[in-house]
Amino acid sequence: MNVKKVPEVVVKRLPRYYRYLDDLLKNKVYRISSAELSKKMNVTASQIRQDFNYFGGFGQQGFGYSVQMLHSEIGEILGLNKGLKTILVGAGNLGKAIANHAKFEKRGFHMIGAFDVSPEIVGKKIKDITIMDYSQMEAFVKEHNPDIAILTVSQKNVKDVAKHLEDIGIKALWNFSYTEFESDKMIVENVHLSDSIMMLSYKLHNE
Amino acid sequence: MNVKKVPEVVVKRLPRYYRYLDDLLKNKVYRISSAELSKKMNVTASQIRQDFNYFGGFGQQGFGYSVQMLHSEIGEILGLNKGLKTILVGAGNLGKAIANHAKFEKRGFHMIGAFDVSPEIVGKKIKDITIMDYSQMEAFVKEHNPDIAILTVSQKNVKDVAKHLEDIGIKALWNFSYTEFESDKMIVENVHLSDSIMMLSYKLHNE
Numbered sequence: 380m381n382v383k384k385v386p387e388v389v390v391k392r393l394p395r396y397y398r399y400l401d402d403l404l405k406n407k408v409y410r411i412s413s414a415e416l417s418k419k420m421n422v423t424a425s426q427i428r429q430d431f432n433y434f435g436g437f438g439q440q441g442f443g444y445s446v447q448m449l450h451s452e453i454g455e456i457l458g459l460n461k462g463l464k465t466i467l468v469g470a471g472n473l474g475k476a477i478a479n480h481a482k483f484e485k486r487g488f489h490m491i492g493a494f495d496v497s498p499e500i501v502g503k504k505i506k507d508i509t510i511m512d513y514s515q516m517e518a519f520v521k522e523h524n525p526d527i528a529i530l531t532v533s534q535k536n537v538k539d540v541a542k543h544l545e546d547i548g549i550k551a552l553w554n555f556s557y558t559e560f561e562s563d564k565m566i567v568e569n570v571h572l573s574d575s576i577m578m579l580s581y582k583l584h585n586e
Numbered sequence: 587m588n589v590k591k592v593p594e595v596v597v598k599r600l601p602r603y604y605r606y607l608d609d610l611l612k613n614k615v616y617r618i619s620s621a622e623l624s625k626k627m628n629v630t631a632s633q634i635r636q637d638f639n640y641f642g643g644f645g646q647q648g649f650g651y652s653v654q655m656l657h658s659e660i661g662e663i664l665g666l667n668k669g670l671k672t673i674l675v676g677a678g679n680l681g682k683a684i685a686n687h688a689k690f691e692k693r694g695f696h697m698i699g700a701f702d703v704s705p706e707i708v709g710k711k712i713k714d715i716t717i718m719d720y721s722q723m724e725a726f727v728k729e730h731n732p733d734i735a736i737l738t739v740s741q742k743n744v745k746d747v748a749k750h751l752e753d754i755g756i757k758a759l760w761n762f763s764y765t766e767f768e769s770d771k772m773i774v775e776n777v778h779l780s781d782s783i784m785m786l787s788y789k790l791h792n793e
Contacts, residue, residue, distance in 0.1 A: 385792075390785060390788055390789070391781075391785065393784065393785070393788060394778070394780065394781035394782075394784035394785060395778075395781065397784065398778065398780075398781070402766075456788065457784050457787050457788045457791075458787045458788060458790065458791035458792075459784065459787060461787075461791065463787055463790065471683065472679050472680075472682040472683035472686060473679070473680070473683035475679040475683075476678065476679035476680035476682075476683055477779070479679060480779070480780075482764065482780055483780065483783065486780065486783075486784065486787075487787070488783060488787075526790055527783070527786055527790070550790060551786045551789070551790050553782065553783055553786055557689065559609075566786060566789045566790060566793065568782040568783070568785055568786050570779070570782055571601070571602075571605065572684070572687070572777070573601065573605075573687075573689055573690065573693065574598075574601035574602065574605070575601075575760065575775040575777055576690065576693075576695060576734070576760055576775070577600065577601035577604065577664050577666065577693065578597060578598065578600070578601060578775055579734055579758045579760055579773060579775050580664050580665040580666060580668075580670055580693075580694070580695075581597055581600060581663065581664045581665060582597070582758070582773045583665065583670065583733055583734070583757060583758050583773060584664075584665035584668065585592075585665075586773065
């Protein structure tokens with residue numbers, strides 16, 4: 380289905396579309412016009428049509444979109460139906476919060492292992508997974524071939540850990556560690572929680 | 587200093603500039619050309635100059651920017667030197683992870699109270715703060731006048747809690763609750779952690 384190279388800015392909107400459609404379904408809304416979707420998404424209706432055209436375009440103008448169809452098409456484009464294996468690297472509070480977030484399981488992300496260096500944490504459980512020592516990670520990755528590493532270690536040694544994950548064949552890194560990491564071999568999403576609170580600060584002082 | 591209305595897209599880049607400049611200072615880099623900054627930021631040099639012009643423009647072309655000066659100017663624009671009082675609403679794993687994140691303190695966000703509904707959590711401590719019962723929140727807010735509520739409650743009742751925070755005079759909401767909230771009275775930043783893992787999924791399946 381996906382032939383043209385899709386611009387990053389369009390890819391960025393896909394999870395948002397998916398989230399909104401999910402909410403609509405939860406609220407038992409089964410049909411939506413591009414004008415309504417546009418209003419909800421804060422994107423012009425023509426932009427939405429252009430975005431959807433990258434994937435063949437779905438839905439009829441005038442009659443609107445079937446929410447169920449859009450939801451499942453975009454879910455499929457995002458690969459949420461395929462299932463991805465994740466490991467958690469750093470099992471502190473943030474790691475636990477992410478591991479326990481039910482939505483990730485529902486969206487096809489299956490945590491198969493968790494690792495930490497702290498003797499107080501290793502051996503404990505997150506959900507039904509026993510947290511292993513960091514030294515066991517390499518062998519585990521070679522055996523179980525996870526797709527995504529969720530990196531929630533503290534700032535020290537982040538680059539070493541990320542480099543190690545790259546070396547042992549992790550394909551994607553979801554990096555919460557406040558230190559950006561770039562890689563030619565891994566797909567990386569750097570999450571910066573503090574950016575949004577800094578924006579709040581700006582707005583509080585200027586609006 | 588800040589006279590023109592600054593577009594949201596420029597405001598969004600400010601925390602990123604600040605973060606990069608912070609890294610540069612940590613690495614003892616004291617001067618940077620707009621070309622280098624542009625490369626690091628993945629924004630054109632002319633865009634950077636345009637962005638800075640909203641705030642009067644800093645630095646000289648050719649000679650480059652003083653990192654220290656840019657860092658402190660942008661920090662000031664973001665209001666990080668002024669100090670903001672936050673409360674934590676929902677003191678589970680995610681709430682704890684955020685409360686314990688040292689950078690927020692360093693950037694001027696002071697947590698003055700934490701609230702939860704769970705009898706197992708109320709009475710425990712986060713840092714040096716004793717977690718209070720949710721029923722005590724209204725009186726606390728009226729007395730201490732916090733600026734920002736960090737919302738990390740689970741999905742149920744999010745809208746009621748957010749509405750309550752709005753009613754009792756909270757000015758800004760940092761919403762981690764996976765349910766979007768919009769408000770005419772509060773400044774809201776909705777954080778969607780799962781958007782970035784959905785993007786990873788897309789990229790793993792399509793790139």
